[in-house]
Amino acid sequence: xxxxxxxxxxxxxxxxxxxxxxxxxxxxxxxxxxxxxxxxxxxxxxxxxxxxxxxxxxxxxxxxxxxxxxxxxxxxxxxxxxxxxxxxxxxxxxxxxxxxxxxxxxxxxxxxxxxxxxxxxxxxxxxxxxxxxxxxxxxxxxxxxxxxxxxxxxxxxxxxxxxxxxxxxxxxxxxxxxxxxxxxxxxxxxxxxxxxxxxxxxxxxxxxxxxxxxxxxxxxxxxxxxxxxxxxxxxxxxxxxxxxxxxxxxxxxxxxxxxxxxxxxxxxxxxxxxxxxxxxxxxxxxxxxxxxxxxxxxxxxxxxxxxxxxxxxxxxxxxxxxxxxxxxxxxxxxxxxxxxxxxxxxxxxxxxxxxxxxxxxxxxxxxxxxxxxxxxxxxxxxxxxxxxxxxxxxxxxxxxxxxxxxx
Amino acid sequence: xxxxxxxxxxxxxxxxxxxxxxxxxxxxxxxxxxxxxxxxxxxxxxxxxxxxxxxxxxxxxxxxxxxxxxxxxxxxxxxxxxxxxxxxxxxxxxxxxxxxxxxxxxxxxxxxxxxxxxxxxxxxxxxxxxxxxxxxxxxxxxxxxxxxxxxxxxxxxxxxxxxxxxxxxxxxxxxxxxxxxxxxxxxxxxxxxxxxxxxxxxxxxxxxxxxxxxxxxxx
Numbered sequence: 001x002x003x004x005x006x007x008x009x010x011x012x013x014x015x016x017x018x019x020x021x022x023x024x025x026x027x028x029x030x031x032x033x034x035x036x037x038x039x040x041x042x043x044x045x046x047x048x049x050x051x052x053x054x055x056x057x058x059x060x061x062x063x064x065x066x067x068x069x070x071x072x073x074x075x076x077x078x079x080x081x082x083x084x085x086x087x088x089x090x091x092x093x094x095x096x097x098x099x100x101x102x103x104x105x106x107x108x109x110x111x112x113x114x115x116x117x118x119x120x121x122x123x124x125x126x127x128x129x130x131x132x133x134x135x136x137x138x139x140x141x142x143x144x145x146x147x148x149x150x151x152x153x154x155x156x157x158x159x160x161x162x163x164x165x166x167x168x169x170x171x172x173x174x175x176x177x178x179x180x181x182x183x184x185x186x187x188x189x190x191x192x193x194x195x196x197x198x199x200x201x202x203x204x205x206x207x208x209x210x211x212x213x214x215x216x217x218x219x220x221x222x223x224x225x226x227x228x229x230x231x232x233x234x235x236x237x238x239x240x241x242x243x244x245x246x247x248x249x250x251x252x253x254x255x256x257x258x259x260x261x262x263x264x265x266x267x268x269x270x271x272x273x274x275x276x277x278x279x280x281x282x283x284x285x286x287x288x289x290x291x292x293x294x295x296x297x298x299x300x301x302x303x304x305x306x307x308x309x310x311x312x313x314x315x316x317x318x319x320x321x322x323x324x325x326x327x328x329x330x331x332x333x334x335x336x337x338x339x340x341x342x343x344x345x346x347x348x349x350x351x352x353x354x355x356x357x358x359x360x361x362x363x364x365x366x367x368x369x370x371x372x373x374x375x376x377x378x379x380x381x382x383x384x385x386x387x388x389x390x391x392x393x394x395x396x397x398x399x400x401x402x403x404x405x406x407x
Numbered sequence: 408x409x410x411x412x413x414x415x416x417x418x419x420x421x422x423x424x425x426x427x428x429x430x431x432x433x434x435x436x437x438x439x440x441x442x443x444x445x446x447x448x449x450x451x452x453x454x455x456x457x458x459x460x461x462x463x464x465x466x467x468x469x470x471x472x473x474x475x476x477x478x479x480x481x482x483x484x485x486x487x488x489x490x491x492x493x494x495x496x497x498x499x500x501x502x503x504x505x506x507x508x509x510x511x512x513x514x515x516x517x518x519x520x521x522x523x524x525x526x527x528x529x530x531x532x533x534x535x536x537x538x539x540x541x542x543x544x545x546x547x548x549x550x551x552x553x554x555x556x557x558x559x560x561x562x563x564x565x566x567x568x569x570x571x572x573x574x575x576x577x578x579x580x581x582x583x584x585x586x587x588x589x590x591x592x593x594x595x596x597x598x599x600x601x602x603x604x605x606x607x608x609x610x611x612x613x614x615x616x617x618x619x620x621x622x623x624x625x626x
Contacts, residue, residue: 002505005504009504012493016492313488316486317490318501319473320447320482321476321482321501321505322472322474322476322505322550322556324469326470329504401449403486404449
């Protein structure tokens with residue numbers, strides 16, 4: 001019997017029991033769609049983190065304080081910290097940089113012309129902030145180095161904050177009150193949208209010196225900064241810039257160069273770390289998905305065994321009419337493979353659809369891994385052959401006389 | 408513990424000529440089922456030879472036997488053994504599926520099956536499923552199926568056993584028709600009335616042939 005005819009016979013066998021066939025494929029559908037969605041979600045998470053880090057700005061170096069065992073700060077009962085002075089020193093002395101910036105944030109209710117916004121994030125930054133993070137001012141201007149040094153009460157609004165506070169009114173030159181401090185609006189940032197979970201449009205930027213003086217309690221840090229962001233002019237300058245920063249801060253903090261009280265991180269280093277974390281996560285998910293695919297395969301084997309028993313008489317008849325053992329084997333093997341491939345196909349559809357829905361309507365970003373589709377499809381075919389082989393062989397080995405007498 | 412050989416058939420020496428209509432009779436346990444299985448190439452004799460259509464088939468492999476069954480034997484069963492999910496045409500086409508030596512197209516197969524159903528008087532029932540047909544009609548379909556590969560021999564196992572008298576008589580008429588067209592028929596039955604339709608009646612008892620009676624005329 002030709003493969004085409006065997007295929008037809010197998011198909012007829014399956015549609016004879018439509019509901020059962022569909023239920024049998026369910027295991028494979030779930031397995032395959034799980035494989036595809038799991039991979040898509042972990043790829044999405046990875047991309048999300050990469051975006052988030054890249055959104056900080058190009059060629060960014062982050063300087064953070066670290067708990068050093070030999071640092072002088074230890075004796076004072078306070079962890080060593082980076083200060084605003086460190087930032088200024090870096091900005092002045094390190095060459096090959098676009099700028100250096102730091103942030104000190106506070107959350108305040110903001111009032112303007114009768115409108116009140118509750119709990120607005122106010123970010124104290126330096127004049128280099130737009131350059132370091134590659135953000136653009138939409139209208140008006142950002143404050144200058146001098147204005148920051150003099151702690152002028154100037155504010156640059158995020159795009160949506162400006163919309164909400166002033167609506168149609170031209171915001172530049174207007175007064176706003178954040179907490180108890182009055183600011184003059186001098187600029188509005190270009191619309192940026194939300195990147196990596198940070199809504200750049202819903203913030204207000206003010207000179208960092210104002211935040212130190214008016215909002216941060218000196219007990220909790222005075223002029224300390226958590227992170228100094230330095231943007232190198234180009235990728236090739238990164239190493240030189242990092243060396244300069246390290247030398248400068250080692251000297252300023254008077255620490256052992258081998259165990260400094262700060263550390264430097266780059267975006268690519270963070271991305272690499274994240275990638276290895278998500279890879280572990282992804283492998284785990286892939287295994288879970290693979291197990292469900294195997295469970296689906298066992299489901300197919302189970303149903304095929306039931307089917308062989310149920311159709312013993314049919315098998316006996318086919319043998320009497322001239323079906324060779326291998327014809328019978330192929331018929332049942334093909335039934336199993338059709339089931340698993342149909343499951344694979346539907347699983348791919350559901351996996352792709354699920355990933356799309358998760359990205360579009362859900363909170364979880366999923367990015368399809370193209371390779372996962374042929375992989376999942378191939379795996380489901382393999383499951384069909386592997387778990388279909390035993391029932392098919394059992395069917396082929398039936399004795400025609402016994403089989404015809406069955407029931 | 409060794410196997411105990413049970414001799415269902417012993418010293419059976421039987422020759423059936425082309426074009427004969429033979430009935431094999433015997434009570435249950437007489438060995439007629441075993442004889443039928445060997446004649447149908449479903450089983451192989453432990454000892455002895457079976458020459459079918461000039462070919463010794465006693466010791467062929469399973470695959471070869473399947474081929475012999477397909478080309479040379481047409482089975483008619485007591486319970487019809489039609490596949491319930493297929494209509495009459497498809498049931499009749501079934502043996503052609505396994506006939507590797509004659510590669511016909513689907514259209515040719517279908518036409519042959521339709522013609523065969525016509526010849527057994529079921530031209531108007533070609534697309535009915537077994538459940539939509541009477542017992543007599545189902546047995547006609549199975550006879551059409553038995554004839555489709557133009558076998559050397561038709562093996563009928565109690566073909567009227569599940570039918571009422573009238574349908575049974577109609578089926579026997581059909582067998583006569585088939586016989587008149589030159590087919591060799593071997594029919595197993597325990598019903599003496601059915602056996603009288605045959606030209607020759609062989610009676611088995613305890614695995615041996617106890618009588619082999621030639622009958623002159625056929626009703």
